[in-house]
Amino acid sequence: MRKPHFFSCKTTPRSNSILVGCKFRIQETQKTGNLKNPAFRAVLLSFFLLFASCGTNTEVAQSPFVFITPVAVPQIFSITAKYDNLDPHRPEYDLKYYVTNLEPQFVGYNLYITFAIPSAGETTSGANLYLENGVQPSFPQLAVQASTANVVTQTIENLQPFSPVQMFQKCEVYTFTLRALLNTGITSNMSTPITRCSTIYPDHCGTNTSCNPTACTTSSCSSSTQALCPVGTACNPCTKGVAATGCACPAGESPPGCNL
Incomplete structure (x- = not known):
C-alpha cells in the first residue's frame, strides 16, 4: 500500500481551512491505494464470478440425449408363383405375411421387387417399390391388426402395376423384400430377401x-x-408340396423340395 503524503499545516485559528484541506488529501490518498491491495482485488473477483454464474443451471444437461427405437422388421411368410407361365396365363405371385408391427405410427408395408437382392440404398430411395395405386404403402395395415395367427395374402399381378404397367416375365427369377412404413416416412430395415421363379414348373x-x-x-x-x-x-x-399350387410346403415341412 502506498504511504499517504502528509502536509505540514499550522494549527492557528486562521489556518483552520488549511487543516481541513490537509485531512482531505490524506484520506483520499488512502482510498486510492486500496485498489492495489491483493486482498481487496480477490474480494472484487469473487463478487464478479458470483454474478457471472447467475442464470446457469448446472444440474440439468444442456444437450439432452435422444434415444430412437428402431422400427420392427417384418418378414415374408411365403411367396409362390400362381400359374404355369408357359400356358396363356401370365405370371403372378401370392405373397403371404403376418402383421407384426406394433408402433402407433405404423401404416403398412412396402414391397420391393428386384432381379437381385436389393441394397439398402435402393430400398430407402424407393427404387423398385411396388405400388398398387401410386402411393405408399404397398399394403395399408394398422398396429391393431397385428397377429401371428392370421396370415395376410396379397396377389402380386405385375412387377410394376402403376404408370406404366410392367408384367412379370416368363422363366425369370425375382427377389421380394418387405419394409414397415411409419406415417413419419421412416421405414424399417428390409426383411430377409426371398427369391422365387415366376413359374411353378421351372423345369419346363x-x-x-x-x-x-x-x-x-x-x-x-x-x-x-x-x-x-x-x-x-x-x-x-x-x-x-403340390406343384400346381407353387409347391408350397405342407405343415411342418421346410425346403428343399418345397417353398415356404
Whole structure:
C-alpha cells in the first residue's frame, strides 16, 4: 500500500481551512491505494464470478440425449408363383405375411421387387417399390391388426402395376423384400430377401434360363448346388408340396423340395 503524503499545516485559528484541506488529501490518498491491495482485488473477483454464474443451471444437461427405437422388421411368410407361365396365363405371385408391427405410427408395408437382392440404398430411395395405386404403402395395415395367427395374402399381378404397367416375365427369377412404413416416412430395415421363379414348373423353362440354370438340370447335383436351384428343377424337384399350387410346403415341412 502506498504511504499517504502528509502536509505540514499550522494549527492557528486562521489556518483552520488549511487543516481541513490537509485531512482531505490524506484520506483520499488512502482510498486510492486500496485498489492495489491483493486482498481487496480477490474480494472484487469473487463478487464478479458470483454474478457471472447467475442464470446457469448446472444440474440439468444442456444437450439432452435422444434415444430412437428402431422400427420392427417384418418378414415374408411365403411367396409362390400362381400359374404355369408357359400356358396363356401370365405370371403372378401370392405373397403371404403376418402383421407384426406394433408402433402407433405404423401404416403398412412396402414391397420391393428386384432381379437381385436389393441394397439398402435402393430400398430407402424407393427404387423398385411396388405400388398398387401410386402411393405408399404397398399394403395399408394398422398396429391393431397385428397377429401371428392370421396370415395376410396379397396377389402380386405385375412387377410394376402403376404408370406404366410392367408384367412379370416368363422363366425369370425375382427377389421380394418387405419394409414397415411409419406415417413419419421412416421405414424399417428390409426383411430377409426371398427369391422365387415366376413359374411353378421351372423345369419346363429353357436350359440356362434364370429359372432353370444349367447346373440345375441334372438330378445328380450336389447338396450345395441343390440349395441354390429353384424348387421344381431336376436338381431340386418338388417332393413335399403340390406343384400346381407353387409347391408350397405342407405343415411342418421346410425346403428343399418345397417353398415356404
